[in-house]
Amino acid sequence: MAEEQEAAEVMWKRGKTLGKGEFSFVSLASTEAALIPSIPSLIALKSCMLSRSQSLQDEREFLRMFEDCPHVIRCFGVKVTQEDGLLLYNLLLEYASAGSLADRLGLPELQV
Numbered sequence: 722m723a724e725e726q727e728a729a730e731v732m733w734k735r736g737k738t739l740g741k742g743e744f745s746f747v748s749l750a751s752t753e754a755a756l757i758p759s760i761p762s763l764i765a766l767k768s769c770m771l772s773r774s775q776s777l778q779d780e781r782e783f784l785r786m787f788e789d790c791p792h793v794i795r796c797f798g799v800k801v802t803q804e805d806g807l808l809l810y811n812l813l814l815e816y817a818s819a820g821s822l823a824d825r826l827g828l829p830e831l832q833v
């Protein structure tokens with residue numbers, strides 16, 4: 722099954738918020754892993770309003786360019802959902818359980 726189709730079919734339960742960006746928020750999510758073995762049972766969902774999703778779409782293309790690099794977070798695909806009446810664009814990301822590089826270095830979140 723192609724990656725995009727797998728992502729479109731995966732179901733998840735959204736958990737705690739891991740972080741927030743300017744347009745997006747990142748949640749921990751548990752998936753129905755047994756149904757689609759290539760998608761882990763825990764993922765990070767980076768979500769934003771579909772109507773404001775251009776930067777996440779660009780990020781998805783950027784991650785695709787580095788999908789063979791083991792040092793870059795993997796993206797398992799994209800799924801649009803409707804939650805609480807809102808259309809959300811969701812990137813399905815590898816969950817970085819050890820936190821960000823800034824966390825590891827004891828730095829504050831970068832404000833760009």
Ligand SMILES: Nc1ncnc2c1ncn2[C@@H]1O[C@H](COP(=O)(O)OP(=O)(O)OP(=O)(O)O)[C@@H](O)[C@H]1O
Binds near residue numbers: 745767814816
């Ligand atoms: N894959 C991940 N695994 C675990 N935590 C994550 C992951 N991605 C993001 N986070 C958490 O969410 C925070 C915000 O994510 P990120 O830095 O990607 O947002 P951003 O690029 O600033 O967002 P925006 O594009 O909306 O401005 C991170 O600092 C980190 O704490």
